[in-house]
Structure formats: C-alpha cells, structure tokens
Amino acid sequence: MEKIFFLLGCLLVLGSASVRAQTTPEVVVVRVVEDLSEIRLLVARNGGPENLIKFRAGNNEKDMRSAGVGVQKVIQQLYQEGYSLQSTFGGGNAGAGTYQYSASTLIFVKAPKP
DSSP, rough: HHHHHHHHHHHHHHHHHHHHHHHOOOEEEEEEEESEEEEEEEEEEEEEEEEEEEEEEOOOOHHHHHHHHHHHHHHHHHHHOEEEEEEEEEEEEEEEETEEEEEEEEEEEEEOOO
C-alpha cells in the first residue's frame, strides 16, 4: 500500500513540475498605419528593438502591389518564425482636414515550448 501512495505521489510531482516549467508566450505587436502616401508597420518584439517598415501607398496599381507584397512578406516572416495571429483591434479612420489615416494593431503569439 505504501508503494502505491509513493508512486501516486511521484506522478503528482511529475505532473505539476511541467506546469511550473511553462513560460509566458512570446508576443509581437504590429501597428499598421496607412494614409494616402504610405503604409507604416511598427513591429515590436519582446525585449527587442522596434522595427519601422515603410511602403509607398496610393491609388495606382504599382504602389498598391508594392505595399501588398511588402506587408505580406512581413506577415509571412512572422509565421515562419512560429508566430500566429492572436488578435486584432483598431481599424478606424482618424485625422483632421486633408490628413486622414487608418490604424490597426495585430497581435502575434508564439506558444511556449513545453
């Protein structure tokens, strides 16, 4: 009977050790600001430097293609690094007078390794 209690105790300790070993997930915040002339992405990582990336925007086909490809490359890189899109917020228009812009925030998370 003592052996059974001992084994159950060992299993309990092993099971709880994995819970304590977990760390918080890595988070990347991507702030997207778009106006008539450019799209700006600010990529902020856990404890790392922020990376500001700018693309020409506009209503012409060349600029729209360039901006679309540029944004796709940033998102693809995050997916290749193991991040997945967790949440988005914002997306409203703002500004005054002739300066109008829209801003959105994308939250990417990389699950901690067990």
